[in-house]
Structures are given as structure tokens and as C-alpha cells.
Amino acid sequence: MADYPTLISYDEAVKILNTLPIKPLGTQQVHFKNALHRICAEDITAPCDVPSYPTSAMDGYAINFEDMPTLLTNGLEILPPNKAGNPNRPTLQRGYTIKTLTGSLLPINADTLIIVEHITLKDNRIFLNTSADNIKPHQWIRQAGDNYKKGEVLLKKGDKIGAFEIGLLAELNQNFLQVYQKARVGILCVGDEIIEVGEEKKYENVVRSVNPHLLESILLQMGQEPMVYPLLKDDKAMIKAAYERALRECDMIISTGGMSMGDYDFTQDVIKEMGQIHFKGVRLKPGKPVA
Numbered sequence: 173m174a175d176y177p178t179l180i181s182y183d184e185a186v187k188i189l190n191t192l193p194i195k196p197l198g199t200q201q202v203h204f205k206n207a208l209h210r211i212c213a214e215d216i217t218a219p220c221d222v223p224s225y226p227t228s229a230m231d232g233y234a235i236n237f238e239d240m241p242t243l244l245t246n247g248l249e250i251l252p253p254n255k256a257g258n259p260n261r262p263t264l265q266r267g268y269t270i271k272t273l274t275g276s277l278l279p280i281n282a283d284t285l286i287i288v289e290h291i292t293l294k295d296n297r298i299f300l301n302t303s304a305d306n307i308k309p310h311q312w313i314r315q316a317g318d319n320y321k322k323g324e325v326l327l328k329k330g331d332k333i334g335a336f337e338i339g340l341l342a343e344l345n346q347n348f349l350q351v352y353q354k355a356r357v358g359i360l361c362v363g364d365e366i367i368e369v370g371e372e373k374k375y376e377n378v379v380r381s382v383n384p385h386l387l388e389s390i391l392l393q394m395g396q397e398p399m400v401y402p403l404l405k406d407d408k409a410m411i412k413a414a415y416e417r418a419l420r421e422c423d424m425i426i427s428t429g430g431m432s433m434g435d436y437d438f439t440q441d442v443i444k445e446m447g448q449i450h451f452k453g454v455r456l457k458p459g460k461p462v463a
Contacts, residue, residue: 174449174452176448176449176450176451176452177450177451177452178451178452178453179453179454179455179460180451180453180454180455181454181455182454182455182456184451185451185454185462188450188451189450192450196352197352197353197354197355197423198352198353199213199214199350199351199352199353200350200351200352200353201348201349201350201351202348202349202351203347203348204338204341204342204346204347204348204349205338207333207337207338207341207349207351208333208334208335208338209332209333209334209394209395210332210333210351210352210354210395211330211331211332211333211351211352211395212327212328212329212330212331212332212333212349212350212351213329213349213350213351213352214329214349214350215325215327215328215329216325216326216327216341216344216346216349217323217324217325217326218320218321218322218323218324218326218344219322219344219345220322221316221317221320221321221322222317222319222320222343223314223315223316223317223318223319224316225261225277225278225316226277226278226313226314226315226316227275227276227277227278227313227314228272228273228274228275228276228277228278228285228312228313228314229274229285229312229313229314230274230285230287230288230312231272231273231274231287231288232271232272232285232286232287232288232290232291232312233248233250233269233270233271233272233285233286233288233291233298234254234264234269234270234271234272234278234279234282234284234285235248235264235269235282235283235284235285235286236264236266236281236282236283236284237283237284237309237310238266239266239267239269240304240307242267243269243298243299243300244300244304246297247294247297247298247299248267248268248269248297248298249267249268249269249296249297250268250269250270250271250293250296250297250298251264251265251268251269251270252270253270253271253272253273254270254271254272254273254276254277254279255273255276256273256274256275256276257275257276258276258277261277261279261280262279262280263279263280263281264279264280264281264282265281266281269286269298270282272285278313283309283310283313284307284308284309284310284311284312284313285311285312285313286298286300286307286312287312290302290306290307326340326344327340327341332395333351354395354396354397355396355397355423355424356396356397356399356421356422356423356424357391357396357397357398357399357422357423357424357425357426358399358401358418358419358421358422358424358425358426359384359387359388359391359398359399359400359401359425359426359427359428360384360401360404360411360414360415360418360425360426360427360428361381361383361384361401361403361404361427361428361429362403362404362405362406362411362427362428362429362430362438362439363403363404363405363406363429363430364405364406365377365378365379366378366379366380366381366403366429367379367380367381367403368380368381368403369381369385381403383428383429384400384403384428385400387426387428388400399418399421399422401414401417401418404429406430406437406438407438408438408441408442411430411438411439411442412442412445412446415427415442415443415446416446419446427439431452431461431462431463440452440463443463449463451463
């Protein structure tokens, strides 16, 4: 009888792996432009409210909603326009309006925006061309903190950083951040019957090396550093030497082949000599000999 579990379920295998005393890799500081696909090692919080002040969400005319009766009877006179990037936040006088473009800070004393599609211009005054019922207080305005508020956690420790997260880091002016180090993963493939991609097929009873390149791509998608080693023959000494080298050069190894019950399946013998098997045989198709 084996001194380890056999023919276990996938969930049991994951549970065993998650309880192994494996020391985590450390963290490192990277520039935010180099953080794509990396795993965040710290919480990233908002340094301030965004937007910091009420901001126009559309092109329109800023008014004080209490001036609606005046707008409906006589219209509102237009003050100089307020464009995005204006360093001085204008002040709206009662009975007037200020044309306020998308992204502009809402003028002081204004609380409502009427979009340009709902306005008719005449003699430097604005008039509604739609029902007054369509105008609601505070409409078309992004209030302070609508995007996020100061101190809010925007990226959590353990989050994977994608393209949108890079954009967020740029908006936050987060030049550097801590991420987990990439795992260097050695990929070994064993079998006399396996030939490399591009190698001439001299016999019919051979198969192409697929698993190493598949595993390499999966690891790259995960943001890790795979290292594919040359194909190994069914030779115990060769396999052991390759394992010893890979363990020196990598954080972990993924090995394919040599784990069944054949006379030349030496991989499991090498593992037993160099370490410990925690389980062998997972109820998966394909992949039952997984260890």
C-alpha cells in the first residue's frame, strides 16, 4: 500500500496542495507600466475624492435650479463660457447661466446642467425647447467622489493587474507599486516516444512534444516565468540529473511523462528519492496519473 492518498478527487488534490508548507515568494517594486499581469502585493487606495468637485458630465448650460421659473418666462442671460481645464472655477450669478463643457468644474452656486440639445439660443439668452418636466435638479453632474472617495481601496492585495488597472494606476499618479515576484517554473517532459516540434519524424510510433509548450503558454498567461528544458529519454540517471538542475534554477517544477506503471516510468522513482509524494492519481480525464 502507498503511504499517500491515491485516486482522489480534484477538490481533494487542491486541498492538499493548499495545505503544503510552501514558503511564498517575496515582493518587488515595479513601475506601473511594467505591472501588467502581475499580482498586487499591497492595497492601493484613493489619495483624494475623484472628482474633487462637482463636474459637468455633458456639454450644457449650468444653472441654479431655483432659476427655472425665470428660464421658463424670460430665459437666462449667458455669462462667459467655462471650458475643461479652466484653473479658475467661475461663480454663477442668480438669474444667469454659464455654458459649461464636458469635464469642466461646475460653477460655484450652480447645481444643475441643461444639455445643449434642450436649449435654444436667442439674443445671448437660453430658452428651453423641451418640457420643463425633463429638467431635474443635479442632472448631468458628476458629484464629488462619484468615481471614488479618498481612502477607498481600489486595488486589493492579490488582485491581478490588467490593462484597465494600468489606466487606474496612471489616474492615481501611482508611479511604483509592490507586486509579488514571478515564479520561475521548470517544465520537464519525459519519454522515448516524444520528439520536438520541428524535428524530423523518423518513425511512425512517435508523438510531438505538446505538453511543454501548452504549459509554457498557460504559465505566461498567468504572468509567471516558465523555463522549458530539453526533452528527456526514459533514462533514470538523466531524469534525476535534469530534476537536480531544474530545482537549482527554478522555484518549482512541472513534469510530464513517466508517472504510469510501465517498466520505464522512472519519474515517480526519482521523485521518491528526492522528495515526497503527497498524492498520486486524481480522478480526471485525461490525467489520471497526476501526482
